[in-house]
Amino acid sequence: MIRPTEDQQYYELTSPTELPKASGFLWNNQMMIHMNCRGYAVSQFMQPEPAKYSYAPNLEAKTFMQPEQPYYAHHPGRFLFIKDEESGYIFSAPYEPTRQLPEKYTFAAGKHDIRWTIEHWNLRIEMTLTLPKDGVAELWKIKVKNTGARKRKISLYPYFSVGYMSWMNQSGVYDEKLGAIVCSAITPYQKVQDYPAIKNLKDKTYLLAEKKPDAWEVSQEAFEGEGGIMRPSALESGLLACGDARYEMPTAAMQYRIQPEAGEELEYRFVFGPAKDEAEIADIRELYFGTEKESGAASTEDGFDAAARAYAAYVAEGRGCLTIDTPDKGLDNFVNQWLPRQVYYHGVTNRLSTDPQTRNYLQDHMGMSYIDPDTTRKAFLTALSQQRPDGSMPDGIVLYEGAELKYINQVPHTDHCVWLPVCLSTYLDETNDYALLGEEVAYAGADKTGTVFEHIDLAVQWLIGDRDERGLNYINQGDWCDPMNMVGHKGRGVSGWLTIATAYACRIWADMCEQYGRTEEAANYREQAEEINGAVNRHLWDGDWYARGITDDGVPFGISADEEGRIFINPQGWSLLSGAADAAKKEKLIRAVEEQLESPYGVEKLAPSYTAMREDVGRVTQKHPGSAENGAVYNHAAAFYIYALYAVGEKENAYRLLRKMLPGTDPADIKQRGQLPVFIPNYYRGAYRQFPRTAGRSSHLFNTGTVPWVYRCVIDGLFGVQGTPDGLRIAPQLPADWNEASAVRTFRGAEFRIAIRREAGVSETEVYLGGAAGGERIEGGIVRGVQAGESYDVTVKLPL
Numbered sequence: 001m002i003r004p005t006e007d008q009q010y011y012e013l014t015s016p017t018e019l020p021k022a023s024g025f026l027w028n029n030q031m032m033i034h035m036n037c038r039g040y041a042v043s044q045f046m047q048p049e050p051a052k053y054s055y056a057p058n059l060e061a062k063t064f065m066q067p068e069q070p071y072y073a074h075h076p077g078r079f080l081f082i083k084d085e086e087s088g089y090i091f092s093a094p095y096e097p098t099r100q101l102p103e104k105y106t107f108a109a110g111k112h113d114i115r116w117t118i119e120h121w122n123l124r125i126e127m128t129l130t131l132p133k134d135g136v137a138e139l140w141k142i143k144v145k146n147t148g149a150r151k152r153k154i155s156l157y158p159y160f161s162v163g164y165m166s167w168m169n170q171s172g173v174y175d176e177k178l179g180a181i182v183c184s185a186i187t188p189y190q191k192v193q194d195y196p197a198i199k200n201l202k203d204k205t206y207l208l209a210e211k212k213p214d215a216w217e218v219s220q221e222a223f224e225g226e227g228g229i230m231r232p233s234a235l236e237s238g239l240l241a242c243g244d245a246r247y248e249m250p251t252a253a254m255q256y257r258i259q260p261e262a263g264e265e266l267e268y269r270f271v272f273g274p275a276k277d278e279a280e281i282a283d284i285r286e287l288y289f290g291t292e293k294e295s296g297a298a299s300t301e302d303g304f305d306a307a308a309r310a311y312a313a314y315v316a317e318g319r320g321c322l323t324i325d326t327p328d329k330g331l332d333n334f335v336n337q338w339l340p341r342q343v344y345y346h347g348v349t350n351r352l353s354t355d356p357q358t359r360n361y362l363q364d365h366m367g368m369s370y371i372d373p374d375t376t377r378k379a380f381l382t383a384l385s386q387q388r389p390d391g392s393m394p395d396g397i398v399l400y401e402g403a404e405l406k407y408i409n410q411v412p413h414t415d416h417c418v419w420l421p422v423c424l425s426t427y428l429d430e431t432n433d434y435a436l437l438g439e440e441v442a443y444a445g446a447d448k449t450g451t452v453f454e455h456i457d458l459a460v461q462w463l464i465g466d467r468d469e470r471g472l473n474y475i476n477q478g479d480w481c482d483p484m485n486m487v488g489h490k491g492r493g494v495s496g497w498l499t500i501a502t503a504y505a506c507r508i509w510a511d512m513c514e515q516y517g518r519t520e521e522a523a524n525y526r527e528q529a530e531e532i533n534g535a536v537n538r539h540l541w542d543g544d545w546y547a548r549g550i551t552d553d554g555v556p557f558g559i560s561a562d563e564e565g566r567i568f569i570n571p572q573g574w575s576l577l578s579g580a581a582d583a584a585k586k587e588k589l590i591r592a593v594e595e596q597l598e599s600p601y602g603v604e605k606l607a608p609s610y611t612a613m614r615e616d617v618g619r620v621t622q623k624h625p626g627s628a629e630n631g632a633v634y635n636h637a638a639a640f641y642i643y644a645l646y647a648v649g650e651k652e653n654a655y656r657l658l659r660k661m662l663p664g665t666d667p668a669d670i671k672q673r674g675q676l677p678v679f680i681p682n683y684y685r686g687a688y689r690q691f692p693r694t695a696g697r698s699s700h701l702f703n704t705g706t707v708p709w710v711y712r713c714v715i716d717g718l719f720g721v722q723g724t725p726d727g728l729r730i731a732p733q734l735p736a737d738w739n740e741a742s743a744v745r746t747f748r749g750a751e752f753r754i755a756i757r758r759e760a761g762v763s764e765t766e767v768y769l770g771g772a773a774g775g776e777r778i779e780g781g782i783v784r785g786v787q788a789g790e791s792y793d794v795t796v797k798l799p800l
Contacts, residue, residue: 016095024109053274055163122148172250207252318344354403366423367708391462471535486618546571573641599688602633626687639709646717651733749788
C-alpha cells in the first residue's frame, strides 16, 4: 500500500482509496502547494500577504490550511479528463473527479516533485508537478502513452479549477496570443485607502499551455452543464465550445484531440499560477517555453526543465546533518530524507507569514541551526530587534515593511521570552558562535541598543519579574497554548508550565553565561531556577503530577480533582528539564503520563478531553474533544516530553513515544492515520479513551513546531551526537533491542562516521576515536579539537 522508492527520494501510495487524504507538499520562498493523492490542492502565495489563485467555488477566507482538510467534488484541484472517442468512455487522472478506479495507480510524494502514474484502458498517464526555485508558478508535465496494440482516438482535457474569484469582478477568456486561459478578477475592497494596495495585486489566474489546444472552455457552468463535475456535459460534444466567462465563475479547461499509434507517447506541459497582467504572462511563457508556443520541440536551453533542475537543487540545500542506519528502516527513511526537509521548509518560508508568531519563528530557526546556521543567526538578530526595552517580546515578528501583527498575534501571550535562551542553546551547541552574544542590536521603539547577551539577559529577567507573590508566572491570555485564553485575562491567573519553563530557561541561560565568562550571573540564575522550582513544588505538585495552572479566581486546574483536563503533558516533561521533579516525582509523573495520556498514536496533550466550555480556562475547551489542543496527540507537546525523557536518561520510554509519531508498519495503523510518513503532522486525533473510533486520524497539517524538537531528540538523545563548546559529545541512547547502529554526522564542517554496537564485558558507554581496534578511548565521550574539512571514524561500545 505504501513504500519508499529504492533511491529513497519518493514515498509511494498504490491506491487512491485506501488513504484518500494522503498528500505531499512543495514550496519555495513565495508559495506552497499541498497536493492530495486524488488531485485536490491547497495552494497559497505571498504578495506579500497570503493570497490564493485557485479558489473554492464559494466566498472563502484566505486561510493557509485547515486541520483535517475536508475535500469535496468542487474542491480546488488539478485534473485530467480522458475520453475514448470511439466508445465515449470517460475517466480522469489522478482519480477525481470521475472516480473511475484504474487498473494501476501510483502516487509518489517526492522531495522536489509530486508524481502520479495511472494505467487504465490501455493508456498510461504520467502527471508530474514541480515548482521553480523563484516565482509563483506550478510546472506541470503530462505524458500519455498508448500501451495497447492499435491506434487510438482520444481527447485529453487538462482541467485546472479557478473557482469563485471575486464578487466585484471576475471573468475569463482564452488568449490566442499568449496560448493561455486568463481569468481576471479584482480583489474586493470598500475603503478608499485600501485601493493603492489592491491595484498592485496579482489578481489574474492563468493556465499557460506549451502546445495550442484544439478547443477550450472557460465557463465553469458551461463546462459542467447537467452532468456535473463527475461527468461534465461539455465532454459529450466533439469539441469544447471555446466559451468565455463574463461575471461567471471561470475555469481553465482545454482539449487536445489525439490519435496515438500503438506504443506512442505524447507530452504536454503547462504552467498554472497568478499574474498581475497579460504582460507578465507573456514573460512567463518566454521564460519557460520560449516564443514558439505551438511547437512541441524544446529549445536548446529549455526554461521549463531548467527550472525543475534548479528547484531540485534548492530543496537539496536542506539536507540534514545526520544520516542514520538502524534496525528500524522506517525511522531511517524519515530521519535521513523527510525530517530535515520539513525542518528546512519551516526555516526558509517562515510558514509563509509576514508576521510569524514569535515562539514559532524562534523554534523553526532553532531547527535551522542544523541545516543553515547563518540563517538562524540572522533570525535571532531580527527577533531581538523587535524586543521592547523592558525585555518583553512581541507576539509576532514582523518580517516585511508595512506588515502588521494579525490574528493571534494581537492577543497577549507571556511565553515568548522563554524561547530565546531555549532556542539559542541549540545554535550555540551546533556552532560555538559565542561571538553572537557580543553583537549590538537596537530595541524596538527606543533610542537604545544592547548586546545580544544583554537582550537575552533582559528577557530572562522579564520572565523572572512577571510572577505573582507565590513566584508563579502570569499567563495573561495564553502561553504556548494559544487558546488557553481565559485563565488569566483578569490579570491574576498563572501558568504552571510557563513557571517551570522559566526555571529551565534560567538553568540553560546560566550555562551560557558561564561559558561566556559571566560566572556571577550564572550563579544567580541557578539560584533563581532553584527558587522557582521550589515555588512550583509548593503550589503546583498535585501528588502524582504537576498542575497546568491556577485561574484568575485561584482555582488550580490540570489536577486529579478535575473530571476533564485532569492532566496536561507540558508541565510533566518540562519539570524533568527544569529539575523541579526529583527522583520520586519523576517516577510518579512518568507513570501518570503512561496511564492517562499515552495512546497507540502517541502522547495526548491533555486528558480527559474537555466536552464542554470551561469559562475559566478558555476556548481550548470548546474545540472538539481529541482535536488540536483539546487532547489531540499534539506532536509539538509530545516532542517536548520525549526530549525531556532523553534528557533524564529514560531512553526506552523516549524511543517508544518517538516512534509513534510516524505511521507504523501495521496496515491498520497506517489506514487509521491516513497519511504518508513524509512529514509529521501538527496532530493526530486524540481522546483515545473517550472516542477511539476517530483517534489517530492525521490533521495533515505540516506547519508545526514539532520537527525541530524531533530532530533534537534524534541528535541529542537517540544518537547522542550533541555539540558542546569543546567539541562533539557522543553518548547514544539506543533502545535495548538495537544491538548495533551507525550514523554519519556533519558538525562544524567536519564529518563523523560513527559505528555503535553492544558488546559483552562492557559496563558503560565507551567511545573510541580511530576505531575500536587500536583506537584511542575518549574520556567523557567528547571529541575535542574538531577541524573543519576533516573526517573522523568513531566506534562506540555499549553494554549488552
